[in-house]
Amino acid sequence: MRLSLKQYGFLSTSDLAAPFRLEVFLIELKQPVSGFTTIVDSVMRYKLTRSSDDRVVYDDIITASYRATMDDAFYGVQRLKLANEGSIRANIEAFLGHLHSLNLTKSPIQ
Amino acid sequence: MMPMRSLGEVFTAKRGMSVIKGLFGSIIILIILGLLGCAQPTGYTKANPPWTAGYGYSDKRINGDEFSIVVTGNPLTSKPRVAEIALLRAAHLTKEEGLTHFVIIKRKAETLERAELISIPLWFGGPLVPVPIGEKTTKEPMAILLIRLLPLQPAYPPDALNAAEIIEHLAKHLE
Numbered sequence: 001m002r003l004s005l006k007q008y009g010f011l012s013t014s015d016l017a018a019p020f021r022l023e024v025f026l027i028e029l030k031q032p033v034s035g036f037t038t039i040v041d042s043v044m045r046y047k048l049t050r051s052s053d054d055r056v057v058y059d060d061i062i063t064a065s066y067r068a069t070m071d072d073a074f075y076g077v078q079r080l081k082l083a084n085e086g087s088i089r090a091n092i093e094a095f096l097g098h099l100h101s102l103n104l105t106k107s108p109i110q
Numbered sequence: 111m112m113p114m115r116s117l118g119e120v121f122t123a124k125r126g127m128s129v130i131k132g133l134f135g136s137i138i139i140l141i142i143l144g145l146l147g148c149a150q151p152t153g154y155t156k157a158n159p160p161w162t163a164g165y166g167y168s169d170k171r172i173n174g175d176e177f178s179i180v181v182t183g184n185p186l187t188s189k190p191r192v193a194e195i196a197l198l199r200a201a202h203l204t205k206e207e208g209l210t211h212f213v214i215i216k217r218k219a220e221t222l223e224r225a226e227l228i229s230i231p232l233w234f235g236g237p238l239v240p241v242p243i244g245e246k247t248t249k250e251p252m253a254i255l256l257i258r259l260l261p262l263q264p265a266y267p268p269d270a271l272n273a274a275e276i277i278e279h280l281a282k283h284l285e
Contacts, residue, residue, distance in 0.1 A: 036227070038225070
């Protein structure tokens with residue numbers, strides 16, 4: 001998460017100077033028991049609070065899914081790993097999209 | 111007078127009987143599992159045990175007095191039903207924590223895609239073995255609820271929900 005924020009220029013270099021505080025909660029990672037196609041769904045909550053007055057400026061649940069097939073990995077455990085990572089990545093990407101729409105100044109988050 | 115059977119014949123006959131019994135037993139188990147797992151919509155049940163196939167509710171404390179509740183229903187379950195199961199779980203959770211009221215912070219309804227194996231039972235001399243022959247995609251409803259438990263107080267805010275009232279209203283047709 002920190003890496004993604006940093007890549008997109010949202011991560012503050014100093015925790016004290018950051019005007020916003022971000023809390024991320026992994027609510028659920030829905031994994032299949034078996035199957036040739038492995039679909040993993042992630043449910044995450046993102047809560048963004050303004051440090052100056054503790055006002056919550058964004059609080060939402062984002063769901064994202066990722067489908068890993070036999071072409072991606074033949075071994076089931078590896079396929080599940082790929083699907084887990086893909087689902088979390090898609091979730092963070094969706095949140096970053098929302099973050100862009102909030103028109104925050106760069107490097108504001110701790 | 112009936113001819114005496116050799117030891118080999120007796121053994122073969124017994125083995126034949128045990129094979130039939132095994133086959134019969136496997137069919138009955140498959141029928142029971144099929145009836146239990148697929149014939150009706152998901153009820154008010156925890157999603158953790160393996161026999162629920164992940165259908166039902168799960169909850170966790172996420173931040174102080176805030177809890178998340180996630181309900182996934184099988185393809186026969188409607189979206190309003192999974193939402194009701196989530197609400198009923200929220201009410202039970204409130205009671206389990208020794209409180210009476212809660213507020214809903216967030217709610218979300220989703221439809222998940224699930225790839226399900228299609229298998230046929232084949233007999234290789236013992237119990238029936240399910241052999242996968244393909245895959246189908248099914249749609250499953252999911253309800254997500256984020257709640258905050260309210261401490262005991264003389265008067266509750268207007269958006270507070272009474273756990274006892276919800277249990278009384280929903281438990282009849284969900285439990």
